[in-house]
Amino acid sequence: MTCRFGNAITFGSAAALLLLSGCQPSGPVAQKADADRLVAVRTVAVTESEIQPTTTQPASVHAFYRSEIRAKVPGFVSELKVDIGDVVQAGQVLAQIDVPEMEKQRQIIQARIARLKAEEKRATAGVNLADAQVRSSQARLAQAESEMSRVDASLAAAQSEFERTSDLVERGSLQDRMLDESRKKRDSERAAKQAVASAIESAKANVAVTEAQKAAAEADLEAAQAETMIAERELEELQVMIDYATVRAPLAGIVSQRNVEPGDLVGSGADQASTKPLFVISQIDKLRVRIPVPETEAAHINPGDEVTLTFPTFSGEPAITAAVTRQSGSLDPSTRTMIVEVELENAEGKLLPGMFGRASIKLGSKVAANMLPSRAIRFSEEGNATVYVLGQDDTVTVAAIETGLDDGNSIQVRSGLLPGQRVIDAHLKRFTDGQKVSVLAN
Known part of the structure; x- marks a missing residue:
């Protein structure tokens, strides 16, 4: 259908009338x-x-080392040497625990050691006495053996004289009376030899007895020395426990927590792992930044990869550029992420453990x-x-x-x-x- 209007109607009005009348516009009007x-x-x-390729993940700042210090021995805190914020050195005293029971035990063991030392001296004297007795019995045995040599010589001489006298008597050169005297002398020397032989056996038996007595005395001395050594080791063990009463810093750092007051009873619980530590020492001159990397990108991370770190606290400052120091090498089953660590020097203490930021890690080449x-x-x-x-x-x-x-x-x-x-x-x-x-x- 074609609609016509008068020339006085404008172009815009015509379009409106067309719409109102149900007529479809054509030509330039429709195109517009x-x-x-x-x-x-x-x-x-x-x-x-x-x-x-990069991966951007949240990052958290951690102390390079963080040590939770608990009491090893039960007692009352008698003195505190440090407070939170104090910088300490390794081995520095943090607190002193009063342990009077252990001090008494030390005195008892020291007295026992003194008694055992006296027993050692007595045992040593017994060994010396037994040694002297052994030497004396050995000397008597040597004397008896020497006497045996003399008796053997005398017996041999008497036997020779008896044989010569017997020969002379048989030939009638001497009277029978002379042979009897020679026989008696020979028999006397034989008896003397038997007596010396008995003395030698007695001396040998005496040597064996004194040697056994010496061995027993030496065993007594060794037992006394062993008892003394046991007591000394017990004292050393107790001293180690008493040394624990002086609480020392295991590493250089800052005291980030103190959960103890003077007079507190510490170290008496059965499960110390469930209680708060006395102190927490954090090494912050060097820090670890930990970054959880998702499973899809964890396999592409390698030590040395470039890392760019930004922290909201320092939003107006340049980003920190570092490198991946190490990676855990396994995924956390609960999060399916792998922990990546970056070490940062923090000599000025600008960064604090617990800060959060973002880390962008470059994954390989372009x-x-x-x-x-x-x-x-x-x-x-x-x-x-x-x-x-x-x-x-x-x-x-x-x-x-x-x-x-x-x-x-x-x-x-x-x-x-x-x-x-x-x-x-x-x-x-x-x-x-x-x-x-x-x-x-x-």
């Missing part, structure tokens, strides 16, 4: 109405560029990737990524893509788009497949 209904958008293109500005990508509640792709005729196609690395400004497009393809830039409106748009000049 369609253009007014198109949404104006700006576009960005997928670009191929080299990127440095790689080629298709990139889009992050503002041009829409993410659903499920985390799925989509973009509005524009065709040659400015028609919209809703395309699902797979994303990769994210540097905060641009996101890698792993699949779903090709380099050079145009997509709608950030826009508040949602678009549908086949919808036409008006592209603004960039």
Whole structure:
């Protein structure tokens, strides 16, 4: 249907009348109405560029070493030497615990050692006496053996004289009386030899007895010395426990906690692990920064990788550049992350244990990737990524893509788009497949 109006009606009024009358506009009027209904958008293109793969994760600052100090012996705190914030050196006294029971035990053991030392002296004297008796009995044995040699010689002489006298008597040169005297003398020497032999046996038996007495005395001495040594070791053990009453710093650092007051009873609980420590010493001149890296990126972390650290506390200052020092080498089953550590020098004490920040770790060398500005990508509640792709005729196609690395400004497009393809830039409106748009000049 063709509608006609007078020449006095303006172009805008004609369009309005056409709509009211149900007539369809044609010609230039229709083209302008369609253009007014198109949404104006700006576009960005997928670009191929080299990127440095990184992972950005939360980071927490920890003391290089942190020692919780508990009481080893039960007692009352008699003196505190330090307080929170004090800088201490390794071995420095932190507190003193009063242990009077142990002091009394030490006195008792010392008295027992004195008694055992006296018993040692008595046993030593017994050994010396037994040794003298052994030497005396050995001397008597030697004397008896020497007497045996003399008796043997006398017996041999008497036997020889008896034989000569007997020969002379048989030939009638001497009277029988002379043979009897010679026989008596020989028999006397034999008896003397038997007496000396008995004396030798007695002397040998006496030597054996005195040697046994000496061995017994030496055993008594060794037993006394062993008893003394046991008591001395008990005293040393007790002294070690008494030394624990002087609480010392195991390392150089700062007193970050103090949970004890003078007069407190400490070290008496059965389970000290469940109680608060007396002190906590933290080494902060050097720190550890711990970074939990997700499972998907943990395998790409290596010691020496560059790390950039930023902390909200120092937002106006340059980032800290460091390197990965070590990694745990396993994933935490509860979080599926691997702990990565970075060591930082902190001589000025600028960083404090407990601070939180962000760490960006470079993963290997640069790689080629298709990139889009992050503002041009829409993410659903499920985390799925989509973009509005524009065709040659400015028609919209809703395309699902797979994303990769994210540097905060641009996101890698792993699949779903090709380099050079145009997509709608950030826009508040949602678009549908086949919808036409008006592209603004960039």
